[in-house]
Amino acid sequence: MTSPAFRLPDHLRREIIDHCVSELPNEGCGLIASAGDQVVAVYPTGNLDRSATGFTVPPEEHFAALIDAESRGWMLAGVFHSHPGGSAEPSLTDVTSALDPEWLYLVVSLGDEPAVLGWRIRGGVVEEAPLI
Secondary structure, eight states: OOOOOOOOOOHHHHHHHHHHHHHTSSEEEOOOOEEETTEEEEEEEEETTSSSSOOOOOHHHHHHHHHHHHHOOOOEEEEEEEEETSSSSOHHHHHHHOOOOOOOOEEEEEESSSSEEEEEETTEEEEEEOOO
């Protein structure tokens, strides 16, 4: 079963990809806000891990994104991160570290044709959440 689709406007998709490219060779990451099924904002952040195979959003940046999103009537709805040398599918680490079953997890592949795919991860079960 596939999760309902999320709307990710092209300008936000481009902002996510550009941020992830700027963080190479490490994983880029950040948070997303939504209003219903629409992604309305992205919050590019630092990566505390400074790693090509893992990421941690700095707590102070997470908190700032939460405050901003809620002040606008939005919901902090998920996280994005890149796989510099891999696919846009969640890794085992992504699956085991997924904290919120309601969040949208965006994974960015940075190959010749960058791609952003959406996922729901609930209790270790990975399900694609199509992006339109």
